[in-house]
Amino acid sequence: MSSATDGKGILVVPACCTSVVVGTAPKTSMRMPIVHVPFASAAAVASGLREALLVRGLEDKQVIVWAGDGGTADIGMASLSGAAEKNADIIYIMYDNEAYMNTGIQRSSSTPRGAWTTTTPIMGKTEPKKDVSRIMISHDVPYVATASIAYPHDFYNKLQTSLKIRGFRFIQLHSPCPVGWRFDDSLTVDVARMAVETGMWILYEYKNGVIEISNPSRYLIQQNKFKPIEEYIKIQGRFASVDENTLKGLYEYRNRNIEFLNKLAK
Amino acid sequence: MVITMKLVKTEDKLPISYPSEGAAGKTGTWRLERPIVNNEMCTRCYLCEIYCPGNVITVDKEGAHIDYNYCKGCGICVKVCPKNAIKMEPEEE
Numbered sequence: 301m302s303s304a305t306d307g308k309g310i311l312v313v314p315a316c317c318t319s320v321v322v323g324t325a326p327k328t329s330m331r332m333p334i335v336h337v338p339f340a341s342a343a344a345v346a347s348g349l350r351e352a353l354l355v356r357g358l359e360d361k362q363v364i365v366w367a368g369d370g371g372t373a374d375i376g377m378a379s380l381s382g383a384a385e386k387n388a389d390i391i392y393i394m395y396d397n398e399a400y401m402n403t404g405i406q407r408s409s410s411t412p413r414g415a416w417t418t419t420t421p422i423m424g425k426t427e428p429k430k431d432v433s434r435i436m437i438s439h440d441v442p443y444v445a446t447a448s449i450a451y452p453h454d455f456y457n458k459l460q461t462s463l464k465i466r467g468f469r470f471i472q473l474h475s476p477c478p479v480g481w482r483f484d485d486s487l488t489v490d491v492a493r494m495a496v497e498t499g500m501w502i503l504y505e506y507k508n509g510v511i512e513i514s515n516p517s518r519y520l521i522q523q524n525k526f527k528p529i530e531e532y533i534k535i536q537g538r539f540a541s542v543d544e545n546t547l548k549g550l551y552e553y554r555n556r557n558i559e560f561l562n563k564l565a566k
Numbered sequence: 567m568v569i570t571m572k573l574v575k576t577e578d579k580l581p582i583s584y585p586s587e588g589a590a591g592k593t594g595t596w597r598l599e600r601p602i603v604n605n606e607m608c609t610r611c612y613l614c615e616i617y618c619p620g621n622v623i624t625v626d627k628e629g630a631h632i633d634y635n636y637c638k639g640c641g642i643c644v645k646v647c648p649k650n651a652i653k654m655e656p657e658e659e
Binding site: 452478484485486487488489490 | 616617619640641642644
């Protein structure tokens with residue numbers, strides 16, 4: 301990311317797994333200026349920073365929020381929605397590992413149906429995943445995209461596209477967590493790719509009011525060549541308690557999502 | 567009340583802190599298995615460098631090099647290598 305922004309980015313990190321990884325100044329590991337902020341305030345702090353940079357005449361600098369799914373879909377939702385409504389000139393990247401991982405794998409609203417967490421220990425989560433990207437599209441912001449760590453080039457391109465646009469930009473990055481999803485570390489990229497190939501995660505871009513399905517997902521949707529969801533579920537321990545009903549629910553969720561995107565795509 | 571705000575164009579530099587040895591020390595000691603690169607099979611496709619979550623692999627003309635001081639041995643590079651040029655071997659120390 302620091303290479304994409306070419307030394308012109310400022311990172312705002314609310315409480316999430318990343319704040320543990322990068323550490324505090326002067327020993328942060330990102331090669332970018334970092335502001336650590338409380339959970340709910342990330343988007344608000346970023347919009348303020350952006351305004352301050354404009355006052356100082358530093359117009360070419362970019363303020364980027366790097367937040368987890370808990371800090372975005374649950375706790376940070378209010379300030380995120382406020383910043384989007386005001387069309388604050390920031391990039392908001394939500395990396396989605398589908399639970400509160402570093403505090404001990406608690407359920408978040410972004411956790412998919414049927415997934416085990418320490419707060420949904422027996423049946424798994426009974427509600428479907430909250431689709432934050434769709435909420436952001438409803439705010440009518442200039443740019444919304446979904447990305448996956450299995451397709452880094454796709455993510456890099458989307459980041460580059462978003463850097464050229466002014467206004468509120470939102471990218472949701474799907475990133476599996478080996479500890480919380482209960483699979484071996486070495487399978488991380490394979491699980492992320494499987495999510496795209498089974499249609500549980502669809503890559504698209506929303507720009508100028510039009511949704512465009514990105515290349516990895518477009519072929520799968522056109523030919524209807526999605527792999528069965530069972531393959532995605534089988535390699536993750538968190539879906540061990542999924543029964544037939546939940547599986548049917550997951551299929552319905554997937555098909556509805558594809559249908560929705562197809563209607564909006566050109 | 568009139569609010570006056572001075573527009574000052576300050577120095578075009580942002581404070582950047584660069585990575586150095588953190589509180590966790592050399593995280594390579596967490597590793598149970600060590601990835602070994604066979605540079606004769608390596609085609610310099612840069613996939614391992616891109617996918618490495620620890621950012622410890624650098625690829626140049628001679629092949630892929632791994633910084634074992636910080637490699638935690640997750641094995642993602644082994645899975646993404648299209649030529650199977652990386653193998654995991656048990657750590658002996």
